Amino acid sequence: MLAENNARFTIGIDMGGTKILTALVNSHGNIVRTTRYSTAVTEGKDRIIEQITQSVHEVSAGLDLGRDIIGIGVSCAGPVDPENGVLVQGTNLGWDNAPLKSIVEDRFKLPVYVENDANAAAIAEYRLGAGAGSKDMVYVTVSTGIGGGLILGGQIYRGANFAAGEIGHIIVEADGPExxxxxxxxxxxxxxxxxxxRRAVERIRRGETSAIIQMVEGELDKVTGEIVYRAAANGDPLAGEVVYQSGRYIGIALASLVNILNPEIIVIGGGVAKAGELLFKPLRENFTIRVMRSQREKVKVVPSKFGSYSSVMGAAFLPYLTG
Structure with a gap:
């Protein structure tokens, strides 16, 4: 039995625009069980809540929720009011002012804590991951969206209206796409x-050739960022150029961030960040030439320790931090 020897657990839920990842985490910070759903964004709020409910039941099977679970942490993209447990602007979920704390507490009669996904990931990386030992750290996630979590002086910095760290909305191309x-x-x-x-598909539709076409059997609507990165890793020239440009844009954004905040370390996570040096090489090159000279050798840019599990790990830590 999972609950033998008076073991206690927390549940972390990472809600994104493409997936809901739920994890049962023990008191040693180890993931015991996970479940994953494709987020039913087009089916509406009620369906998303059903998915959350089902995922919690799945990871906690065999446990007594009231006895064995300390609490539930929820991480989600966009500005979050952690005091009231409200997702203020859920752009990727199509759901603003979502009272997630009250909804999930009503379902499970457990304490629930809500945090921005990048802040949650920053907490995990700061406490046990790639940023452990630092005082000033920036976490950046690159996946369906681009977000950030700021640890300044050892504390999460949220800003006056809970919108600090929205790194994805640093403007890098003044007349760029909406x-x-x-x-x-x-x-x-x-x-x-x-x-x-999208940028890869635009070039293909203009008549350029790429292995991406064969990878999706000509169905360009099926092209994803992951497919573009895979094509680049296999030496496809078009994909390589597109990936380089993505890394370049991110490097430019991070240089602006460092020039303002002066952190010790930047931790890069999220699904796209798994591309490794395909992304990190152009990112570092463009970061280095744009950051202030005095900071070029002082700020480390490193991959996350927990990878795509950073946010769900941070969510699972929330009941310990705020309970």
Whole structure:
């Protein structure tokens, strides 16, 4: 039995625009069980709550929720009011002012804590991951969107209206494509996974050749950022150029961030970040030539320790931090 020897657990839920990842985590910080769903964004709020409910039941099977679970942490993209447990602007979920704390507490009668996904990931990396030992750390996630979590002086910095760390909305191309946030040329709009896929498809539709066409059997609507990165890893020239440009854009954004905040370390995570040096090489090159000379050798840019599990790990830590 999971609960033998009076073991206690927390549950972390990472809600994203493409997936809901739920994990049962023990008191030693180890993931015991996970479940993953494709987020039913087009089916509406009620369906998303059903998915969360089902995922919690699956990871906690065999446990007594009231006895064995300390609490539930929820991480989600966009500005979050952690005091009231409200997702203020859920652009990728199509759900603003979502009272997640009250909804999930009503379902499970357990304490629930809500945090921005990048802040949650920053907490995990700062406490046990690639940023352990630092005082000033920036976490950047690159996947469906681009977000960030700021640890300044050992504390999460949220800003006056809970919107600090929205790194994805640093503008890197003044007349660039429209972003979901309502602005133009944001780094998220040109370098996230979907944006990388879009730029590759635009070039293919203009008549350029690429192995991507064969990878999706000619169905260009199926091109994803992951497919573009795979094609680049296999030596496809078009994909390589598109990936380089994504890394370049992210490097430019991070240079601006460092020039303002002066952190010790930048930790890069998220699904797209698994591309390794395909992304990190152009990112570092463009970061280095744009950051202030005095900081070029002082700020480390490193991959995350927990990878795509950073946010769900951070969510699972929340009941210990705020309970």
């Amino acid at each position: 972003c979901n946030c309502g602005s133009r040329g944001c780094v998220e709009a040109v370098a996230s996974g979907p944006a990388t896929a």
